[in-house]
Amino acid sequence: MGGKKKQGDGSIADNRRARFEYAIGDTLECGIALVGAEVKSLRNKAVSFGDAYAVIENNQLVLRGLKIDRFAQANIDIVEPARPRKLLANKREIEKLRKLVQEKGYTLVPLKLYFKGAWAKVLIGVGKGKSHDDKRDTIRKREADRDVARALRRG
Numbered sequence: 001m002g003g004k005k006k007q008g009d010g011s012i013a014d015n016r017r018a019r020f021e022y023a024i025g026d027t028l029e030c031g032i033a034l035v036g037a038e039v040k041s042l043r044n045k046a047v048s049f050g051d052a053y054a055v056i057e058n059n060q061l062v063l064r065g066l067k068i069d070r071f072a073q074a075n076i077d078i079v080e081p082a083r084p085r086k087l088l089a090n091k092r093e094i095e096k097l098r099k100l101v102q103e104k105g106y107t108l109v110p111l112k113l114y115f116k117g118a119w120a121k122v123l124i125g126v127g128k129g130k131s132h133d134d135k136r137d138t139i140r141k142r143e144a145d146r147d148v149a150r151a152l153r154r155g
Contacts, residue, residue, distance in 0.1 A: 010115035012042050015049040018109045020138060022127025026100065027111065030061060031088035032122050036079055037071035042120055044071070047113060054087060054108035054124055056098050061087035063110060063122065087122060100126045 018024070034042070041047070046069035054063050063085045070081060089097075100106055105128050112123040130138070 012045055012113040012115065012120075013047050013049065014112050015052070015110055017049070018111055018125070018127065020135065021130060022107070022109055022125070023130055023134070024109070024111065024125040024127050025106075026096075027123055027125045028089060028093055028097065029116075030122050030124055032063065032113075032120050033086040033088060034068075034120060036076070037074035038068050038079065039120060040074070041068050041071045042113070042115075046071075049110060049113075052110050054110060056094060056101065056108075059091065059094060061089050061094055061097070061108075061124070063087050066110065066113075087124070097124075097126065105129060 048067040048069075050065055050067055052063065052065035052067075054061055056062075065082065066085060067082045070078060097108060101108060106126055107129070109125050109127045110122050111125045114121055114123070
């Protein structure tokens, strides 16, 4: 009985630090332009968000600071791991993001990298930097949720 292979959700990496550092508003799913063996590196989950961010240059979205490690077996098309990568989005979506980012304190932050079918996608969020107090509130809430879950497990 030939059936479809069961696959996971296609998730490659989550930028957990971004959700801690920024209050995320709107999000947008974008494609990412990759070259050479970068797709194989993504399938091996050899990626690091580090200080990744997106900017709008010449009416195009560009992702900077995302590090995709070099694929070990690649011998041609060797590219720099931290090169800027073009994100694929509609003109209307880019214009909407431009308006949101022009407000003071907002930035475009990559939240998640994943496969949707055969295509690599990036979830971009419009974030406003959290203050020190907001970060402490986030930690307090997370610890309270953890305590509640622990109490429920014990019965």
